[in-house]
Amino acid sequence: MSRAGSGQRRCAFCGRSGSLTREHVLPDWLAGIGLEVGPGQFRAGWLNRLPRTLGNGQPFTQKVRDVCEDCNHGWMSDLEAAASHVLRPLILGEPTVINEADAGVVAAWTHKTALVAMLVSSVEDREAGYGVPESEFRALYDARETMRPLDASQFWIGRWSGAGAAYEQVTPLVVRADELGEQKFPHAYLMTVIVGQLVVQGVRFTTSAVEIMLATRRDLARLWPATGSTDWPSGKPLDEADVIAFCGGRELIVEDLPLKIEPRRPATDLEESRLVGATVELDAPCGQHVVYYPAVLAGLGMRGVFHAFVTACECGIAYLVETRSDGAHFTADTATSGDEAVKARYEALYGVEIEIHDSGGVFLAKRLEAPVDHADDASSR
Numbered sequence: 001m002s003r004a005g006s007g008q009r010r011c012a013f014c015g016r017s018g019s020l021t022r023e024h025v026l027p028d029w030l031a032g033i034g035l036e037v038g039p040g041q042f043r044a045g046w047l048n049r050l051p052r053t054l055g056n057g058q059p060f061t062q063k064v065r066d067v068c069e070d071c072n073h074g075w076m077s078d079l080e081a082a083a084s085h086v087l088r089p090l091i092l093g094e095p096t097v098i099n100e101a102d103a104g105v106v107a108a109w110t111h112k113t114a115l116v117a118m119l120v121s122s123v124e125d126r127e128a129g130y131g132v133p134e135s136e137f138r139a140l141y142d143a144r145e146t147m148r149p150l151d152a153s154q155f156w157i158g159r160w161s162g163a164g165a166a167y168e169q170v171t172p173l174v175v176r177a178d179e180l181g182e183q184k185f186p187h188a189y190l191m192t193v194i195v196g197q198l199v200v201q202g203v204r205f206t207t208s209a210v211e212i213m214l215a216t217r218r219d220l221a222r223l224w225p226a227t228g229s230t231d232w233p234s235g236k237p238l239d240e241a242d243v244i245a246f247c248g249g250r251e252l253i254v255e256d257l258p259l260k261i262e263p264r265r266p267a268t269d270l271e272e273s274r275l276v277g278a279t280v281e282l283d284a285p286c287g288q289h290v291v292y293y294p295a296v297l298a299g300l301g302m303r304g305v306f307h308a309f310v311t312a313c314e315c316g317i318a319y320l321v322e323t324r325s326d327g328a329h330f331t332a333d334t335a336t337s338g339d340e341a342v343k344a345r346y347e348a349l350y351g352v353e354i355e356i357h358d359s360g361g362v363f364l365a366k367r368l369e370a371p372v373d374h375a376d377d378a379s380s381r
Contacts, residue, residue: 013068026062028060079112110193114193157200166195173188190247190252216235217251217252218237249262285333
């Protein structure tokens with residue numbers, strides 16, 4: 001995606017080859033406005049896995065080297081300058097009215113930020129199919145003077161009520177009718193950027209023939225296309241317990257059509273689990289390790305007796321897992337939700353904790369005794 005002839009690399013946006021500069025994923029001006037966001041992990045990887053850990057650091061220092069100097073210090077800098085005065089009060093949680101002219105700038109900034117975040121992955125990963133089409137970067141460059149997001153885009157704005165956050169995610173989406181099976185290629189991608197108390201989420205349809213009007217389950221205010229001023233905050237706030245479902249595209253609603261929009265399953269679901277002796281082996285969402293749970297829980301799930309448990313992979317990421325008739329589903333993780341949020345979510349589940357004794361020792365699980373809302377599944381098998 002960013003290679004040129006003779007070993008030279010090309011700018012991801014304008015396509016020119018030559019010397020490339022370092023562009024911040026999240027702008028460094030965010031570090032100086034009083035945000036209480038501590039050091040965190042930098043992560044990147046395939047869309048169907050929780051990203052690989054690239055190390056720890058301050059959230060506004062991560063850079064990518066895939067942008068030329070003209071883009072970095074030209075239209076991108078201009079967009080940051082235009083967006084920053086609108087973004088600052090939102091990020092700091094100050095109630096604000098966003099006028100129609102500024103709405104397009106905030107949506108364009110979100111679009112640019114999401115695409116830059118995709119460049120954290122390696123060139124090799126991108127050449128192997130990771131990420132959004134190359135044409136999306138060039139299209140945003142071609143539209144740079146408008147300071148608007150790409151056509152066939154819709155954006156919403158909301159409030160983050162959890163602990164200090166700096167987070168970006170892109171998820172591929174498909175549009176389908178109930179009678180249709182799995183779609184081979186995505187029709188759109190979902191962009192989510194969370195900074196401070198600000199949440200902006202947008203959908204860009206890359207297949208214009210299936211563009212449909214959408215809304216969000218938490219009734220977030222529509223930012224773009226703008227039809228007037230937008231009051232912020234509005235709608236149900238987002239916190240750690242819901243972030244996986246929200247960023248994974250499971251809270252989108254189709255307006256007035258018998259269609260569904262949902263995350264593309266090959267990009268969000270895990271491989272089939274495997275029986276290993278008296279345990280079930282699951283590929284962890286990190287994409288690098290596996291986790292295990294007693295096979296007796298899988299058997300009970302097939303008979304309608306469901307359980308929840310917390311486990312962890314070698315990365316140190318802890319996962320909340322729930323069994324159902326079709327397998328085990330990852331519903332929360334500490335990489336995006338944090339330790340306390342995963343523990344709180346487990347404790348909030350209605351059921352009795354049991355002990356299962358096997359060759360690995362004592363395994364704790366909670367037998368679920370009431371229906372659980374599964375709209376926020378992260379992944380399954």
